[in-house]
Amino acid sequence: MKKITALMLSSAMMLSLAACGGSASTDAVSSEAASSEAVSSEAATSEAGAEAAELTTVNAGKLTMSTNAEFPPYETTTDSGELEGIDIDVAAAVAEKLGLELQVDDMDFDAALLAAQNGKSDMVMAGVTVTDERLKVMDFSDTYAEGIQSIIVKEDSPIASPDDLADKMIGTQRGTTGYIYCSDDFGDDHVTPYDSGLTAVQALVNGQVDAVVIDNAPAKEFVKANPGLKILDTAYAQEDYAIGVAKGNTELLNAINGALEELEADGTLQAIVGKYITAE
Numbered sequence: 702m703k704k705i706t707a708l709m710l711s712s713a714m715m716l717s718l719a720a721c722g723g724s725a726s727t728d729a730v731s732s733e734a735a736s737s738e739a740v741s742s743e744a745a746t747s748e749a750g751a752e753a754a755e756l757t758t759v760n761a762g763k764l765t766m767s768t769n770a771e772f773p774p775y776e777t778t779t780d781s782g783e784l785e786g787i788d789i790d791v792a793a794a795v796a797e798k799l800g801l802e803l804q805v806d807d808m809d810f811d812a813a814l815l816a817a818q819n820g821k822s823d824m825v826m827a828g829v830t831v832t833d834e835r836l837k838v839m840d841f842s843d844t845y846a847e848g849i850q851s852i853i854v855k856e857d858s859p860i861a862s863p864d865d866l867a868d869k870m871i872g873t874q875r876g877t878t879g880y881i882y883c884s885d886d887f888g889d890d891h892v893t894p895y896d897s898g899l900t901a902v903q904a905l906v907n908g909q910v911d912a913v914v915i916d917n918a919p920a921k922e923f924v925k926a927n928p929g930l931k932i933l934d935t936a937y938a939q940e941d942y943a944i945g946v947a948k949g950n951t952e953l954l955n956a957i958n959g960a961l962e963e964l965e966a967d968g969t970l971q972a973i974v975g976k977y978i979t980a981e
């Protein structure tokens with residue numbers, strides 16, 4: 702599929718997931734941030750923190766992130782209602798660098814994108830793929846991870862490659878690149894959008910769709926939790942994940958990129974990924 706090369710964006714910040722190890726020390730972040738007394742002296746000593754001193758954010762003293770916490774291991778809601786995952790930990794580390802307190806707002810995926818575009822949140826972090834279409838309506842940070850659109854099918858499915866998806870019914874999460882690529886390639890009539898990746902996978906288990914196209918890391922988690930499914934070896938598309946902010950919010954974007962650069966240089970990014978994704 703031509704999408705595979707079309708979506709390969711170059712990035713200095715690409716992390717090799719396989720090279721990661723160790724554990725991160727970032728504390729879990731609750732979705733209800735309380736105090737606005739956020740400027741820690743430790744954070745202010747970092748370059749990114751110093752730059753961020755005059756940052757104007759949606760809620761003063763806070764870095765407000767919109768997300769869709771139904772996308773393990775990037776963001777999920779634990780049984781006790783806590784939000785956790787790679788994006789939550791990376792966002793907390795970025796917020797700390799900027800001397801801000803992280804506030805996470807959980808919503809539908811398409812709403813999370815819109816919140817950042819419309820300045821209702823400072824940033825969207827939700828395993829968001831950088832695409833040309835999205836670049837028209839929002840700005841993106843440097844890449845902090847890479848994703849692959851994978852195809853999940855039942856173990857006994859005749860579908861063996863992306864080409865076999867033609868004339869089949871494909872389940873995806875609404876508003877995602879999985880939906881966009883599949884409807885472009887196979888037509889709207891062949892793609893059913895679901896509220897979450899998990900509901901799409903449940904539709905596959907129940908025989909309502911023939912395949913699910915979704916990012917590889919959540920695909921692995923869903924397949925682990927639902928016996929009788931498998932992920933095809935052939936990827937559907939290769940992607941870069943980045944943090945999205947409102948178009949033209951250069952100040953925040955530069956601050957985020959500065960923080961990401963520091964977190965990559967000191968190994969924090971790699972440690973966070975390694976905490977959630979174990980090398981095979």
Ligand code: ARG
Pocket residue numbers: 768769770771772776810827828829830831848874876877878879916940
């Ligand atoms: N990477 C895909 C996209 O950007 C899917 C992201 C879905 N993320 C989520 N938190 N549900 O469209």
